[in-house]
Amino acid sequence: MSAGYSVGSHPMTASNALQRESHLEARPMVSPSAPAMPAERRTRIVVVGGGAGGLELVTRLATRLDRKSCEVMLVDRSRTHVWKPLLHEVATGALDANLDELAYGAHARRWGYTFVLGEMEAIDRVARELILAPLWDEAGRQIGGRQRIAYDGLVLAIGSEANDFGAPGVRENCLRLDSRVDADRFRQRLLEQCQRVSRAASASPPRTESVRIAIVGAGATGVELAAELHEVARSLGAHGSGLFDQACIETTLIEAAPRILPALGEKLSAAARVELEKLGVRVRAGVKIVAALPGGFMTADGEMIGADLLLWVAGVKAPPVLERIDGLERSRSGQLLVQETLQTTNDDRIWAIGDCCACPWPGSERPVPPRAQAAHQMAATACENITRGLRGRSLRQFRYHDHGSLVSLSRYMAIGTLMGALVGGQLAIQGTIARLFYKSLYAMHLTAIHGSVRGAVHIALGAVNRVIRPRLKLH
Ligand SMILES: Cc1cc2nc3c(=O)[nH]c(=O)nc-3n(C[C@H](O)[C@H](O)[C@H](O)COP(=O)(O)OP(=O)(O)OC[C@H]3O[C@@H](n4cnc5c(N)ncnc54)[C@H](O)[C@@H]3O)c2cc1C
Structure with a gap:
């Protein structure tokens, strides 16, 4: 398939568009803090988001593209990468993310791409510049101004976040599991609660208390976290955390759909429920939460499910920053609509992969699901298509293979x-x-x-x- 880039009124092939621009003179950077562009302008492909899809993509591009004529750049708001499907293990302490994380800077040096630390704030599609937010230190002092980065091709791979569907109180009262910071915060709060229970058990006279955890969303993330919490309870006693027994962690898993893991078949969903209940998890399917309060969740039936730790992992929506990009089409959950080449529907120079895009899935009414395996496969196709475009060849259609x-x-x-x-x-x-x-x-x-x-x-x-x-x- 041939996907034409369209610049002004002149339709052109992918290669034409990228190659033409690569012979233009380097535009002066608007911000003096922007990475220096060599006097001889190289074609710059910028990937925003170094997660499951983006990190694989820059690694592939840096290997495939000729460094003399092309520069591959990764922008991420974090200095290190932890693979997102491991976050529930980081949250419970089953995995030490310090051992598993990857430093983007060192990885970039090894593979020959440029890494820029920064958070995408907007895109100036007319000037073809990515705009990064100012940098702040821990004390809230600004340590770097807003930064603009020119691009010839831009790939957005900024993932997704849980969807609270507008339920009041979620932002203020719930923990999430969208990033490493969220996972670390959950672990810290969990350990504090466990310490409370342990202290009560060793008081004189001893008191029996528990850590009540309520998780909203029984998709893969919620189910995996609930199961992992059982492991925490089992291991804590063995770690000398005072008088702590398994019954001290009470986990309730809440799902609005009639069964947990709605994406899997009924049989597997039932089997997973049996396993969770064997682990002591209370499963509440078909329960709709209407508000999150400081002490628990309120259901549509007016029941209060009390909890010390409230976690919201239901649904998936695109990061809000995408709302600030004019002229790109988005799905109801805010994801960027892409063609089968993975270019956005309104701008052939901007691509989107992974959770932040809504990609057609032929044969299905739904787009490709937000999964690590989809991000992995999209990274391979995006690399192939960007490379083909630069070499003047026609682009391929992305086909999701559900394994x-x-x-x-x-x-x-x-x-x-x-x-x-x-x-x-x-x-x-x-x-x-x-x-x-x-x-x-x-x-x-x-x-x-x-x-x-x-x-x-x-x-x-x-x-x-x-x-x-x-x-x-x-x-
Ligand atoms: C606990 C958990 C368990 C999961 N388990 C599975 C599983 O078993 N199997 C499976 O297939 N999927 C699983 N998933 C889903 C999977 O993690 C995602 O589908 C996958 O990570 C999406 O990849 P991505 O590249 O689109 O985004 P991500 O991997 O989320 O990466 C996004 C990157 O973008 C960066 N970023 C975000 N916003 C900005 C910005 N404005 N500026 C700069 N950088 C930004 C982030 O720092 C991050 O590095 C799980 C998810 C969770 C939370």
Whole structure:
């Protein structure tokens, strides 16, 4: 398929558009703090967001493109990358993110792309410049002004966040699991609550208290977190955290749909519910939350579900910053509409991949689902298409291959479906084998961002760390 870039009234091929611009003189940077552009202007491809999709994309682009004529740049608001599907483990302390994180700066040096720390605030599509917000230090002092970065091609890979559907009190009273910062905050609050219970148990006379956790949203994230919390309770006693027994953590998982894991089949959903209940999780399906209050959630029936820690992980919507980009079409959840080439529908120079885009899924009424495997596959197609465009070749259509969905229920157990030719359609799996498949997704990500040899070393190191380090990160 040939996707034409259209500049002014002259339709042109992808390659024409990028190549023409690459021979233009370098435009002066508006902000003196913007990264210096070499005197001889190179074509600059800027990727915003170094997550599951964006980090894989810059690694691929930096390997494929000729550095003399092209510059690949990654912009992220964080200095380090932690793969998002691990956040529930970071939140419970089952995973020490300091050991698993990747520093963008070092990765950029190794693979030959440029890393810029900053948060995208807007895009000036006319000037073709990305606008980054000012930088602030921890004390709230501004340490860097607003910054503009010129681009020839721009890829947005800024992920998504939970959707509160406008329910009052969620922003003020709920914790989330959208980023590493959220996961660290949850862990800190969880440990404080556990300390409270432990102190009460050792008081004279001893008091029996518990940590009540209510999670709204029983998709993969909510289910995985609820299961992982059971592991926390089990491990805390073994870590010398005073008098702490498993019953001290009471987890309630709340879902508005009639069953948990609505994206999986009924049988798997029922099996997951049984497993969770065996772990002591209270599952409340078909319960609609209308407000979050400081002491718990209010249901549509007027019931108050009391909790010490309130977590909101329901739904998916695009980051609000996309609302500030004029002229790009968005879905109802705010994601950028893209063509099958992964270019946005209104601007061929701007691409979007991963959770922040709504990409057609032929044969389905829904767009491609917001999953790590979709972001991984889109990174490969976007790299291919950007490279093809620069070389004057026609662009490919993105085709999502659903390899199934797996949800981790504990250290040893996962549940879900495998799909594809290998299993001859769709296969429901659970148990240790499912857990191994689940882990292979992360192995694929490590291989994509480190290469096969270093990727294998990282996988091996991860396995060793799990044996030699404490079960929980308690700080
Ligand atoms: C707890 C949990 C478990 C999950 N488990 C699974 C699973 O088992 N399988 C699966 O397929 N999917 C899973 N997912 C979903 C999966 O994590 C996402 O679909 C995937 O990470 C999306 O990749 P992405 O590249 O679009 O965005 P992300 O991986 O979220 O990366 C977005 C990046 O953009 C950066 N960013 C955001 N805004 C800005 C800005 N304004 N300026 C600069 N940088 C910005 C962020 O710092 C981040 O680095 C899970 C998600 C969660 C939260």
